[in-house]
Amino acid sequence: MAAYTDSELLSQFQKEETKNYAFRLIVQKYQEKVYLHIRKLVIDHDDANDIVQNTFVKAWSGLDNFREDSQLFTWLYRIATNEALTFLKRKRTRFFLPLVDVEAQLANTLETDPYFNGDEAELKLQKALLTLPEKQRVVFNLKYFDELTYEEMSEILGTSVGALKASYHLAAKKIEKYLQAD
Numbered sequence: 708m709a710a711y712t713d714s715e716l717l718s719q720f721q722k723e724e725t726k727n728y729a730f731r732l733i734v735q736k737y738q739e740k741v742y743l744h745i746r747k748l749v750i751d752h753d754d755a756n757d758i759v760q761n762t763f764v765k766a767w768s769g770l771d772n773f774r775e776d777s778q779l780f781t782w783l784y785r786i787a788t789n790e791a792l793t794f795l796k797r798k799r800t801r802f803f804l805p806l807v808d809v810e811a812q813l814a815n816t817l818e819t820d821p822y823f824n825g826d827e828a829e830l831k832l833q834k835a836l837l838t839l840p841e842k843q844r845v846v847f848n849l850k851y852f853d854e855l856t857y858e859e860m861s862e863i864l865g866t867s868v869g870a871l872k873a874s875y876h877l878a879a880k881k882i883e884k885y886l887q888a889d
Contacts, residue, residue: 713779716732717779719732737779738759742755742759745758745790745791749791750837758787788863788864792845831886835881835885838885846871850875857871
């Protein structure tokens, strides 16, 4: 597969005869990054796979209206983030669980997950992340793991750069405190 630019892929997507092929290439190009982003938020492998699928279904239906005001991957991350947060909210609502209980359940899932291949330090970091409020966790994941700029994060989350910097700083401090306490 030749490496197509996002513009080339979007151009191919606009043509009826290459629409499906172009979308397959978009999925191939971004599926792993989107999965890893979602997985860090919902922890469970199967849930992450379901949300990835929902993300690309929404992308398929919305791609005709994509105006290229932002980069394709930031648009996909916005969809993925919203899908993951909606999933977590529904999970809490469905089981009438407070946030703390859902996060504890996710931490348990992390320990027993056969797909988790991190070492003890990674497990500890993931547990620390689960103590953060959802928005801080999203910001931390996007900055620390995905290495996005604050400007890219602002496009994805619809939040000001200043608020994102503050959120990341608070998240980092909380994680540091959690790791030192253990």
